[in-house]
Amino acid sequence: MKFIIAIIKPFKLEEVKEALSQLGIQGMTVTEVKGFGRQKGHTEIYRGSEYTVDFLPKVKIEVVVADDLVGRVVEGIVKAAKTGKIGDGKVFVLPIEDAVRIRTDERGEAAL
Amino acid sequence: MKLPMFNPMRAAFAFLAVALISLPVLADEAAPTIDQRVAALEAYVNNSDPGKSLTGVPGPGHNAWMMTSSALVLFMTLPGLALFYGGLVRRKNVLSVLAQCLGIAGLVTIIWWAFGYSFVFGKSFSTGFLGRFLGGTEFALLRGVTSAPNTDYAYWVSHNVFAMYQLMFAIITPALIVGAVAERMKFSAILVFMTLWMLVVYFPLAHMVWGATGLMNGVWNAGAAIKAIDFAGGTVVHMSSGWSALILCLVIGPRLGFGREKMAPHSMVLCMVGTGMLWVGWYGFNAGSAVAADGIAANAFTTTTIATAVASFTWGMIERIFRGHASILGFCSGAVAGLVVITPATGFVTTTGAVIIGVLAATASYFFVTIVKARFGYDDALDTFGVHAVGGTLGAFLTGLLATGEVNGNLTSGAALKNGLARLVTEGGLWHEQLKAIGITLLLSVVATFIIASIVKVVIGLRPAPEVERQGLDLMEHGEEGYIE
Numbered sequence: 001m002k003f004i005i006a007i008i009k010p011f012k013l014e015e016v017k018e019a020l021s022q023l024g025i026q027g028m029t030v031t032e033v034k035g036f037g038r039q040k041g042h043t044e045i046y047r048g049s050e051y052t053v054d055f056l057p058k059v060k061i062e063v064v065v066a067d068d069l070v071g072r073v074v075e076g077i078v079k080a081a082k083t084g085k086i087g088d089g090k091v092f093v094l095p096i097e098d099a100v101r102i103r104t105d106e107r108g109e110a111a112l
Numbered sequence: 113m114k115l116p117m118f119n120p121m122r123a124a125f126a127f128l129a130v131a132l133i134s135l136p137v138l139a140d141e142a143a144p145t146i147d148q149r150v151a152a153l154e155a156y157v158n159n160s161d162p163g164k165s166l167t168g169v170p171g172p173g174h175n176a177w178m179m180t181s182s183a184l185v186l187f188m189t190l191p192g193l194a195l196f197y198g199g200l201v202r203r204k205n206v207l208s209v210l211a212q213c214l215g216i217a218g219l220v221t222i223i224w225w226a227f228g229y230s231f232v233f234g235k236s237f238s239t240g241f242l243g244r245f246l247g248g249t250e251f252a253l254l255r256g257v258t259s260a261p262n263t264d265y266a267y268w269v270s271h272n273v274f275a276m277y278q279l280m281f282a283i284i285t286p287a288l289i290v291g292a293v294a295e296r297m298k299f300s301a302i303l304v305f306m307t308l309w310m311l312v313v314y315f316p317l318a319h320m321v322w323g324a325t326g327l328m329n330g331v332w333n334a335g336a337a338i339k340a341i342d343f344a345g346g347t348v349v350h351m352s353s354g355w356s357a358l359i360l361c362l363v364i365g366p367r368l369g370f371g372r373e374k375m376a377p378h379s380m381v382l383c384m385v386g387t388g389m390l391w392v393g394w395y396g397f398n399a400g401s402a403v404a405a406d407g408i409a410a411n412a413f414t415t416t417t418i419a420t421a422v423a424s425f426t427w428g429m430i431e432r433i434f435r436g437h438a439s440i441l442g443f444c445s446g447a448v449a450g451l452v453v454i455t456p457a458t459g460f461v462t463t464t465g466a467v468i469i470g471v472l473a474a475t476a477s478y479f480f481v482t483i484v485k486a487r488f489g490y491d492d493a494l495d496t497f498g499v500h501a502v503g504g505t506l507g508a509f510l511t512g513l514l515a516t517g518e519v520n521g522n523l524t525s526g527a528a529l530k531n532g533l534a535r536l537v538t539e540g541g542l543w544h545e546q547l548k549a550i551g552i553t554l555l556l557s558v559v560a561t562f563i564i565a566s567i568v569k570v571v572i573g574l575r576p577a578p579e580v581e582r583q584g585l586d587l588m589e590h591g592e593e594g595y596i597e
Contacts, residue, residue, distance in 0.1 A: 044376055046200075046441055047495060048482035051374045 001109060002070045003094040006061040007035065008081040013059050019062065019080040023072055026112070028063040039087035058089060064096055066109045134383075139198050159404040161267055168260040177306040177405035178269045184396025185280035189213055192393050196386030196444070197291050200494045203378040205295045212290045212302055217283050219303055222458055223310055225280045227252045231315040233265065233278065244327040244337070245316045251275075264324045266403045277388035277400060278318075281315075285314055285349045291494035293355030295375075296367045299589050301574045302345030305360070308564045313352055313557055320552070321348045328549045331522050334530035341515060341523070341533070342551035343544070344401035345410065346507040347553040348455025354501025355554055356561040357491060364574045366491030367549040368581050369445035375493075380440045387444040391420060394451045402487060411519045412458040414453065415466035422470025423450025430478050445499065449477035452503030453510065457464055459483025460523065469510055476506050508550050512543030 008016060013030065020028065034055035041054040065073050070093065077091055101111040144152070144165035152165035159174065194213040200208045220228070227249070234248025251257055254275060262271040286306040290297070313506035320327040321342050328347075330339035342348060367375065377383060398416045402409035427446025428438035454466060461469070481498035492498060517524035517537050524534040536542040568574060575581065579587040587593055 015350045045435060045437075045439070046376055047445060047498075049375065053374070112412045 001062055001066060001096045001098040001099065001112070004063050004070070004073060004077070005064060005092040005094070006063075006077045006081065006089065007033070007058050007091075008061065008077070009083065009087060009090040010057055010059045012081045012083070013061075015080040016061060016077055019076040020073065023069060023076055025063060025065060025069075025073065028061055031060045031062075033058050033060045035099075037087070037090070054088065064099055064112055066112060113455065115512060124397070134449065144546055154265060154455065156268060159268060159406045161263070170259060170270040170273070171324075174266070174268035174404045174406075175270055175273055175346035177409070178400060178403065181276040181396035181400025182273065182280055184393045185277065185284065185400065186217075186393075188390050188393030188397060189280070189284045190217060192386050192389030193284060193287055194386065195382045196390055196448070197294060197494050199379040199381065199383030199386060200291075200377040200441075201294050202584070203594060204586055206378065206382075206586065207590050207592055208276060208299070208585035209294060211299065211590050213287050215299065215303060216287045216290075216306055218365040219306060220283045220286065220310060221279060223307065224275075224282055225254055228282060229254060229257070229275050229278065232282075232318045232412075233262075233275070235264065235324060238325040243325045243432050245320060247319050247323050247325070249530055262512050265426065271401055274403065277403075278322075281317070281345060281349060281397070282310065282314060285345075285353050286310060288349070288353035288500055289357045289360060289495055291496035292492045293364050294493040296493075296576070297364060297574055298572075298576045299585075301568055301572055305564060305568050306575075308568070309356065309561065310536060312560045312564060313356065317352055317556060318348050321345075321481065321549070328552065330528065330533040330545065332527050334527040336527075336531050336533075338548045338552070339528075339531050339533040339536060339545045341460060341511060341546075342456045342508065342549065343459040343511070344398045344455045346452075346511065348502045350452045350455060350500040350504025351508065351550065351553045352504075352557045354497050354499070354504050355491055355557040358501060359488070359558050359561040360565050361492050361497070362490060363562065363569060365487075367493065368578060370491045371489070377441065384440055384444055387447055391447055391451065394420070394455075398451075398455060402459055408459045408520050408522070415458050415461055415469075416454055416461060418463050419454035419466040419470040419473065420447050420450040422467050423447060423453070423474040426474035427478055428491075430474065445477065445481065445495070446474045449473040449499050449503050452477075452500055453507035455504070456507045457511040457514060460520050462514075462516060462519055465510075465514035466518075469507070472506060472510065473503055477502050491531070507552055508546050508553075509543060512546030515542060 034057055036054055036056060041052050041056060041057065044051050044053055074093060076093055082088055098105055098107060099111040116347045148164040152162040155162045156166065156171045190213060194210045198209045201209055227582040230249055230251035231246050236248025236250045237243040237246055257271045257275050259270040259272055261269055262274060263269055265274055286309060290302065321329060323329060324332060326333055327336065328340045329336050330341045343582045393414060395413055399409040399413040402412060424443050424447035427449065428443045431442040432438040450470045450473045453469050457465065457469060477499050480502045481495045485492060485498060515523060515537055522528060528534040536545060565574065576585065576589065
């Protein structure tokens, strides 16, 4: 099992979700987040005052997948979220110890 | 068949009816003739003195327009200005602005009822020197302010409607000031400051400009020492609030984190909604200032529309050229600047004058809020100085250059003939009188505000504790949040 975290552009969420569903992923957690990478922020001007907005809105997707799916899931996310422009985001893959489905007490990959 | 019987009740009614019908004729031998009655109706249409007939009654059309205008001017503050300013602050302070506008509306209404109206529009001081600066005490607690017109100010508008209309001006003027000190002034300090400010700055100024015995009331006071004109409040409302705002924001100091933290508006949508309400409400402010539904009101309505649209568009285009984007705040700021500058001129200038005013309004205010403010670094948070002081001063001056008797006969007849205003309007030189009015307004606003602000600062303090300001005034001062997740 691997824990996959993807930070993507908000308007790409639908496409990424679609791609993951086609791979048989049955659930995910999505959060609206803010942050910056190389893209940095942008400038807003209100009358005489100029403000640099450092943190840009992004969407964070968290999903846990079985080992045999990891490669295809990462590939699917990257393909769906790519625009080729700066600020497309990142995907992180982490090891994970265990998973429990609360309703049935199932453990490990069976819980996914 | 039954014959009708003599009925004592019916006979008594018949007698009473005859007596009642003939009573007025018997009681009032000098009943108005048909000519006098027709003349009174003509006077209603012309907005002039009804003479012998129809005295003591309001004219329905004029009264209807003034009640509508009163509601429109209140709408400028609640919620127009409240939303315009509310959208421009950070989300943690949105309610504080609304609370300040609501608090001022209630506070000023009580003062107005108690003695404010009388101080501005009474006449009991008129025999003495004081009469040039304050009205009188006879209308305190609104005694004698009934539905019958007060012919010193309007032949056809109920006195109580006139008093309420003028109250709405007294409400919005101090509310404008809060823009400069938004996000960092204690609610209690605002209430105390505004009470003193109304007494020392607004009431005397409003009387000097609009009171029947006022020092600077060129149009209506035959004995005016300064023959200045101000149709709807360029000096009384905008210069006074704008210059006072600058001084108050200098005394109170900048917001914590000013220049380092992001202090961008939290909702441009609310700001635009508020701007639209201000613009619509301003028709009551400007066209209503004719205190009649007459041709002068019609001219004011027209010039208000044109100057505002021109100024809004001009500001947007200046931004587009110099910054690359025409912003919503730019269009909104331009509209308000146009409304401010046309205010003193609206019933006195032609549509050509209004176009000139619109272009200059946007250009001057843009220069002050973007370049001058950045250069000097004062924290006029929502640009009350840059828009209202600059616009009000510019408007008062331009009125001196652009006013014409063609659109407003009052400039060349009546009191204006006696005090010399008519000659200034036709032969030029009015701008000189306007400069005197500008000087008095500026001096009174600046000096009085500095003294009042300093007193309030020493006695109760102007600012909340730093942690209150950091946390936001909404939660800490009012116990509420603007947006509940």
